[in-house]
Structures are given as C-alpha cells and as structure tokens.
Amino acid sequence: MFTTENYNKVSKPIKALFNWSSGKDSALTLYKILQNPEYKIECLLTSVNEKYQRISMHGVRIELLEAQAKSIGIPLKVLQVPEMPTMEVYENVMTQTLNELKKDGITHSVFGDIFLEDLRKYREDQLAKIGFQGVFPIWKIPTKELIQEFIQLGFKTIVVCVNERYLDKSFAGRIIDQDFINDLPENVDLCGENGEFHTFTFDGPLFSKPIDFEIGEIVYRKYERPKKDDSSNTACDTNTTGAFDFGFWYCDLIPK
Numbered sequence: 001m002f003t004t005e006n007y008n009k010v011s012k013p014i015k016a017l018f019n020w021s022s023g024k025d026s027a028l029t030l031y032k033i034l035q036n037p038e039y040k041i042e043c044l045l046t047s048v049n050e051k052y053q054r055i056s057m058h059g060v061r062i063e064l065l066e067a068q069a070k071s072i073g074i075p076l077k078v079l080q081v082p083e084m085p086t087m088e089v090y091e092n093v094m095t096q097t098l099n100e101l102k103k104d105g106i107t108h109s110v111f112g113d114i115f116l117e118d119l120r121k122y123r124e125d126q127l128a129k130i131g132f133q134g135v136f137p138i139w140k141i142p143t144k145e146l147i148q149e150f151i152q153l154g155f156k157t158i159v160v161c162v163n164e165r166y167l168d169k170s171f172a173g174r175i176i177d178q179d180f181i182n183d184l185p186e187n188v189d190l191c192g193e194n195g196e197f198h199t200f201t202f203d204g205p206l207f208s209k210p211i212d213f214e215i216g217e218i219v220y221r222k223y224e225r226p227k228k229d230d231s232s233n234t235a236c237d238t239n240t241t242g243a244f245d246f247g248f249w250y251c252d253l254i255p256k
Contacts, residue, residue: 013040016108016135017077017101020044022060022068023199024157024176025138025191028150029112030072031206032137039135042106043075045097050080058160058198059250064213067255071207077101084223091126098130110135114143114193143191147181155204158215159197160253165246166196172218173251200253212256222247 016039020026033039046065047056054061062078069076081093098109109132113120124134138146150157159180162171166188174180176199181190188196203210 014038014108015040015042015104015106016110017041017043017045017098017106018074018110019112020046020069020076021112021198022046022055022058022065022201023160024150024155024201025112025114025146025193027155027157027201027204027206028146028153029110029137031153031155031204033110033135034206036137039108039110041074041110042104043077043101044069044072045077045079045101045109047079047081049083051083056081057195058200060160060200060253061255063255064200064211064253067211068201068207071209071211073208094126095130098127098132102130102132107131108133108135110137112138114138114146114191115140116193143189143193147176147190151177153205155201155206156210157199157201158251158253160200160251161198162249163196163246164220164249166194167249169218169220169249171197172249173215214254214256216252216254218249218251220247220249 016033018026018030018033018041020030030041030044034041048054048062048065049056052059055065065078066076077097079093079097081090085093098106109123109127111120111123111134113123113136120134120136120139127134157176159171159174159176162169166185171180171183184190188194192198200211202213
C-alpha cells in the first residue's frame with residue numbers, strides 16, 4: 001500500500017561521504033555525484049600526513065585543502081595518518097573514522113577510481129566489514145573522455161606530484177590543458193590513474209571562488225624502503241615491483 005510515509009522513505013537521499021584527494025578525478029566525480037538526487041554528500045574525507053600536515057601522496061598543504069572545502073561548501077573531515085603507515089594502521093584509523101560517521105547515518109563512501117580492479121575490490125571488502133557500500137561514479141569511463149570533459153566543464157588543475165618512473169621534473173607545476181595532454185608519453189594514462197601524477201584542482205563549477213596560491217619550489221623526494229615492515233604492507237603507492245627505485249617531484253603550492 002502506497003503512503004506518504006513510504007514515499008518519504010523511498011525518496012530520502014542516501015547519506016554518503018566523499019573521498020576527496022584534492023585532485024582532478026575527485027573534482028569531476030564530486031561534480032557528477034552532486035547532480036545525482038539519490039545521494040547527499042555529508043562531508044569530504046581526506047588523508048593527511050600527520051607529520052607534515054600535507055595531503056597524502058599529493059603533498060598539498062592542509063591550508064589549501066581547507067580552502068577547497070570552504071569554497072565547495074561541504075564540511076571537511078581530515079584523516080590524520082602517519083607517514084608510510086602499514087595497512088593495519090591505516091585500516092584501523094579509517095575504520096574508527098567511518099564508525100564515527102556511521103553514527104550520523106552515513107552508509108556510503110564515494111570514490112573517484114576509474115579502472116583499478118584490485119583497488120576497488122579492496123575498498124569494497126573493507127567497507128563491507130563495517131556496513132558501508134562503495135560508490136564509483138566514473139568507473140570504467142575511458143580516461144580520454146574524462147580528461148576532455150574535465151577541461152570542457154571549466155575545471156582548472158595543476159600538477160603537484162609526478163612519479164619519475166613515468167615523467168620528468170618538467171611536468172611538475174604544469175596546468176593540465178590540451179598541450180599537457182599532448183606532451184604525455186604513450187605509456188602514461190591521461191588521468192594518471194596508475195599513479196603517474198597527482199593534481200590540485202583550484203577552480204571550476206564546484207567552487208564558489210578560485211583557490212588562491214603561489215607556485216613555490218619544486219623538490220625531489222625518494223621514499224626509503226621500510227626497515228621493519230614489508231613494503232607490500234604499506235598503505236602508500238609502494239607495493240609495485242621496483243617502487244622504491246623511483247622518486248617523486250613535488251611542486252609546492254603556497255596559500256595566499
């Protein structure tokens with residue numbers, strides 16, 4: 001029997017958190033999910049290196065992350081994690097945070113993943129343990145289409161980190177435009193889905209105003225292989241063959 005009460009239960013949007021990296025894939029995914037009336041994004045969740053107070057892997061200062069959230073108009077939840085945490089440590093911190101958010105009625109977790117099957121399965125398996133479901137709005141969309149849509153929508157993003165295994169220093173600090181895309185080597189995914197590069201999105205249809213910053217120095221960093229923990233058990237992008245043989249170029253962004 002149809003009743004107003006049943007209608008309200010059906011039409012009430014699902015409360016979800018959004019896994020925000022600060023980069024282009026996150027920006028495009030958030031843009032798409034906000035247009036879906038089935039979901040209500042309650043907060044942005046971002047992992048931050050507790051030692052340096054910068055976004056994990058991206059190296060972006062927490063002040064710029066906070067400026068993004070303010071301009072977007074969605075509350076920010078920061079996940080403080082140690083540098084090079086083990087999977088056990090990372091999972092414990094994440095589980096504790098999700099259990100807290102679950103008390104507010106949040107049941108779904110949105111990701112900007114595109115085609116990494118193992119990563120998606122890992123996320124879904126971990127979420128299932130605490131009664132969450134994963135949502136993947138741009139899953140399996142060709143990255144050539146995604147990057148063109150991103151640019152056409154008016155988003156602006158800057159490359160803040162490049163993996164020297166795939167790209168050299170000259171790509172760090174560049175704005176992603178058609179010239180950038182044309183300059184990418186054939187073995188590099190156009191969205192950097194394999195960890196080739198990371199970005200910081202500073203303008204576009206999500207933002208009430210652009211994020212103001214200055215470009216600082218470009219620095220090189222090479223991660224050391226853990227002395228005690230097996231490198232395959234870290235929560236960073238270091239579980240591939242030869243991962244510690246390559247370093248990263250970081251472009252520092254300074255808040256204005």
